[in-house]
Amino acid sequence: MNITLMIISGLAMLVSRWVGGRLQKRFAEFSQLPISMSGREVAEKMLADRNISDVSVISTGGQLTDHYNPRNKTVNLSTVVYEQRNIAAAAVAAHEVGHAVQHSTSYAFLTMRSKLVPMVNISSKLSQWVIMAGVALAATGNYYVFMIGIALFAMTTLFTLVTLPVEFNASSRALNWLEETGISEQYQSQAKNALFWAAMTYTVAAIASLGQLLYFIMRFLAMKNRR
Numbered sequence: 001m002n003i004t005l006m007i008i009s010g011l012a013m014l015v016s017r018w019v020g021g022r023l024q025k026r027f028a029e030f031s032q033l034p035i036s037m038s039g040r041e042v043a044e045k046m047l048a049d050r051n052i053s054d055v056s057v058i059s060t061g062g063q064l065t066d067h068y069n070p071r072n073k074t075v076n077l078s079t080v081v082y083e084q085r086n087i088a089a090a091a092v093a094a095h096e097v098g099h100a101v102q103h104s105t106s107y108a109f110l111t112m113r114s115k116l117v118p119m120v121n122i123s124s125k126l127s128q129w130v131i132m133a134g135v136a137l138a139a140t141g142n143y144y145v146f147m148i149g150i151a152l153f154a155m156t157t158l159f160t161l162v163t164l165p166v167e168f169n170a171s172s173r174a175l176n177w178l179e180e181t182g183i184s185e186q187y188q189s190q191a192k193n194a195l196f197w198a199a200m201t202y203t204v205a206a207i208a209s210l211g212q213l214l215y216f217i218m219r220f221l222a223m224k225n226r227r
Contacts, residue, residue: 004215012208019204023197027064030088030190031080035183039081039089046097046177047075055100057093059083066092068099070114075100087187091194094178098170109165120159127152131216138223146223150216157213160206167202171195 037045043057055073059082060066066077075096081089102110127149134146175192178184184191 004218008208008211008215012204012211016201016204016208019197019200023064023194023201026194026197027088030091030187030194031084031086033087033187033190035085035087035090035185035187037090037183038083038085039077039093040083042090042183043075043077043093043097045181045183046094046174047100049177049181050097050101050104052100052104055097055104057082066096068096068103070099070103070110073100073103087184087190088194090178090183091174091191092198094174094191095170095195095198098173098177099166101173102166102170107166107169109162109169113159113162113166116155116159116162119155123152123155127156135219135223138220143220143224146220150213150220153213153216157206157209160202160209163202164199164206167199171199 040057040059047053047055047057055075057075057077059079060076062078063080064078066081068075075093077093077096081092099110101107129149130145130152131149134143134149137143138146174195175184175188178191179188
């Protein structure tokens with residue numbers, strides 16, 4: 001069964017790297033398609049158009065580190081996205097504002113994800129250790145620790161699954177707004193493609209987590225049935 005977990009993890013890692021490579025390639029390609037507004041200007045305009053006045057747009061370091069912080073209501077754009085005027089930067093900026101719009105409208109899946117964060121912070125740190133201890137104890141007939149470990153890991157899996165509609169919905173809001181305003185002009189398909197590959201990184205993570213969860217459940221049942 002350990003081989004099964006290694007195969008799942010290995011495949012997930014390979015697919016994740018492939019998707020990540022495609023994402024970087026697409027963003028590099030679409031960064032060569034100029035538009036009249038910078039990422040910061042796109043974000044500020046979308047916020048204004050959606051009547052959101054309590055969210056700030058700020059610059060943050062790193063690459064592809066863009067995110068919306070609901071705690072302090074800030075759209076954080078990486079320096080490249082914040083400053084540059086191209087369709088890739090516009091798509092990313094609009095996507096992050098999409099999360100701000102979700103927050104302002106109490107989008108159900110975003111609310112659920114936010115509530116899961118404290119529990120996931122704990123479960124992600126403990127689940128693997130508890131599962132390892134659970135496997136050892138299960139050999140003696142004590143299955144409760146293994147069950148707790150699986151429950152902890154299931155929490156992180158649930159978080160990755162809830163993240164999917166949050167990300168796809170934010171992209172949908174971004175693309176609709178870009179089309180409405182005409183900012184994307186002839187580059188609408190490129191903006192859609194860039195956000196598609198960004199969303200695929202979350203999809204791969206969710207599938208990998210679900211695969212690991214199913215493996216742990218199968219191992220638990222196999223150990224219990226052997227007794």
